[in-house]
């Protein structure tokens with residue numbers, strides 16, 4: 001990880017080669033949370049070791065009955081869950097700006113004995129959790145937002161996860177639904193969730209249901225409307241291997257696209273439940289040549305044209321798409337992305353500001369972003385403490401001279417080895 005305050009990106013004629021992508025952030029977060037509930041030892045292989053996954057690991061350890069050994073070099077985590085019941089820690093549990101970890105831990109705190117307080121950094125204290133709290137209260141949980149803002153810090157008193165039926169809003173974040181599903185087998189009664197609106201970021205809920213099954217728990221469901229988890233089911237500890245991170249794959253596929261090189265990502269294919277594997281279809285629509293094989297995905301860059309893209313299922317790679325769109329011919333219209341405004345930063349505003357600095361025209365509404373392709377020029381890019389802004393704009397610098405990325409170490413949230421891998425590209 002770079003500790004410098006900024007990095008000058010060196011343009012390349014073209015980028016070529018295989019890129020090994022570390023494990024998925026979303027699967028690693030889920031595997032840690034589930035392993036913390038599964039008695040015995042779970043080995044998580046090809047785990048992502050990053051700020052966010054360390055926050056959830058520490059969060060789980062703070063309940064006193066879990067010990068996690070992390071070996072960053074071997075990309076392995078050993079999660080040991082003792083038979084003892086979880087106990088609320090005396091100190092608040094701090095999650096930085098790790099949205100998924102704090103939201104998963106809120107429901108888990110309802111299984112612990114005593115009063116837990118969960119909090120995060122300044123930005124996390126503006127990221128909403130109210131819909132999750134409202135649903136948990138219907139399930140018997142004693143939880144509330146301390147300052148009445150709908151955001152952390154949050155207090156949860158347990159054990160209080162009784163179960164039963166709850167209605168939950170899904171259009172702000174899918175993480176609330178995933179959070180309840182993960183802890184649901186440990187409720188006193190069956191848990192039935194009804195989503196009252198259009199669930200956002202749907203593939204992440206599929207990932208949750210998929211990994212719960214891998215650990216031995218069934219979720220009954222009616223599409224994205226109703227979910228039921230029968231009480232008394234228990235996760236089985238064992239060995240779990242994490243797939244490469246599809247969101248982080250996007251930066252290197254974009255590098256191939258923009259420089260008209262070829263990049264191959266081994267170890268992942270398009271049948272993955274990670275919604276962001278579908279990035280490859282966007283690249284194809286934009287005019288790139290793509291290879292979708294069972295053991296790898298590859299992209300060869302060509303002149304790109306703008307597209308219309310509903311990115312509701314792939315929110316995290318909107319910055320990557322927007323940066324690619326700056327190099328494409330014509331207009332790219334990205335829609336159905338309202339919840340980008342409540343991520344690590346307001347990502348619609350951030351992408352617009354920084355593309356405009358590069359001489360690219362953009363327009364936005366509350367939930368859309370339009371990018372007019374052109375010839376981006378060099379600029380000093382502010383990153384808003386947001387890993388995805390830093391990584392997406394770094395890719396622009398492989399083509400455009402004079403791109404400088406401020407605060408590059410923010411990539412440690414999900415991809416601590418990003419700069420090393422980028423520098424190693426030929």
Ligand SMILES: O=C(O)C1=C[C@@H](OP(=O)(O)O)[C@@H](O)[C@H](O)C1
Pocket residue numbers: 025026027029100172173174175178200201204315316339
């Ligand atoms: O469940 C998950 O692992 C995630 C869900 C998504 O959040 P939203 O459902 O809030 O869009 C995504 O943006 C986040 O990076 C990871």
Ligand SMILES: C=C(OP(=O)(O)O)C(=O)O
Pocket residue numbers: 097098099100101316343344388414
């Ligand atoms: C939005 C993200 O993460 P989280 O919500 O877990 O903070 C992300 O990684 O892009």
